[in-house]
Every structure is written in C-alpha cells, then in structure tokens.
Amino acid sequence: MITSLIKGALAYLKVFPSISKYGLWKYVFLSGAISFVVYSALVWVFWNTSDNAAAWLVDFYPFDKGAQILEKTINFITFLSLLIGFTIIYKYIVLIILAPLMGSVSEKIERAHHPAVSFKQNIIGFTKNIIRGIRISLRNISKELVYTLILLIIGWIVPGAIIITTPLIFLIQAYYVGAGNFDYYLERRTDVRESVHFTRSHRWLAIGNGSVFLALLLVPIIGPVFAPIFGTVAATLEVDKIVYDY
Helix, strand or coil: CHHHHHHHHHHHHHHHHHHHHCCCHHHHHHHHHHHHHHHHHHHHHHHHHHHHHHHHHHCCCCCCCCHHHHHHHHHHHHHHHHHHHHHHHHHHHHHHHCHHHHHHHHHHHHHHHCCCCCCCCCHHHHHHHHHHHHHHHHHHHHHHHHHHHHHHHHHHHCCCCHHHHHHHHHHHHHHHHHHHHHHHHHCCCCCHHHHHHHHHHCHHHHHHHHHHHHHHHCCCCHHHHHHHHHHHHHHHHHHHHHHHCC
C-alpha cells in the first residue's frame, strides 16, 4: 500500500526528463494554455461565490450570542466546500477537454518504449476515445460527488468530524483523478469496465499519482498549467511498467 502510494507520487520526478526525451514540449504548452483558461474562469466564479454563500447562510442565525464564532465556522466550512467543488469541476472539465491530447502524449511515450507495438489511428477510433473519455469522466465524477457529499454532510453535522472527513475527501479525489490519468493509457487496450478493474487493483498507485496532481493545483497559476500533462506522463510511465511487466 505505502510502497505503491510512494511509487505513484515519485513518478513525477521522471516527468521533466521524459518530456525532453520524448519531445513533448508542444503538448506541455498547448495543454497548459487550455488548462489555464479553464482554471482562471473557475477561480473567478469561486471567489465571487464563496463570500456571498457564507453571508447568506449566516443570515439564518437569529441570535447575537455566538454569531461571530458561527460566522467564522460557516466561512471556513463554506470556503472548504466550495474549494472541493471547484477542484472536482476543474479536474473533470480538464480531463474531458484534454482527453485527445493526453491520449496522444501517453501513446507517444508507449511507442517510444515499445517500437514494435502499433495502434490503429483513424477518425472512428479518435471519436470513440472522446466518447469513452466522457463516459469514464461522468462515471468517476458521479461516484466522487456522492462520496464527497456524504463526507461533507458528516463534517457539517458531527462536531470535530471535519478532521477525519477532510483527508478522506482528499484521498477520494486523488483516487479518481489518478484513475483518469491511468485511463489515457488504458483506453488503447481495455474497455471502461476493465479500466476500472485495473485501477482498483492498483488503487494506491492511482492515489499517489492523484495526490501530487492535487498538490500541484495548490500552486497558483503554475500548478494548474502543468498538473494535467505531468499527471498523464507520470501515470503512463508507471502503468507501462505494469502492462509490460518490467
């Protein structure tokens, strides 16, 4: 468990050398530009929503006593809830939009590692990959939202539970973003069900991959620009080792 988690995280150390080695810089700039636009738009919405939402909730409290403590608590929980929602929405918008691009990055790395392997490329296959990317993203986001919502509700109504629910929410988010990064590689050889099974069998590797992805999002501007392609390259390097057993 811990070994796989660390392995998934440390794979990011191989990303920069791999980008240069496989000539991926054009993908870095293109995916970064797209990711930055999505991130900037969502940040604007987030900052204009968090304060208003908190103030609206505080207005329901009719007493003066304890109002300041309640306001600070609601501000924090509302901020955290919206931040989690922001992260989820950003991840899946980017995963869907960048799916064709990240699939090409993953395939380019695999072809470099295994020149004898060939994959058919045509408009039908390209379209199927886009549809598959949307399907798996919708599947992941629905499950992630359900689990996250349950934990958020527990954090709201059970005193002190937020100490436990917050790291659990992080692990859930890390797992599903790792699953998305894994699928850029797996889409060439498995259906959705098989991809899900593979990720479950290597869940801690996926969590390690997704954890660094989420950590990168905390770095303003730079993180969101590089997180998608870094996560894809790191996931590809590790999944390739498993598939080809080396």
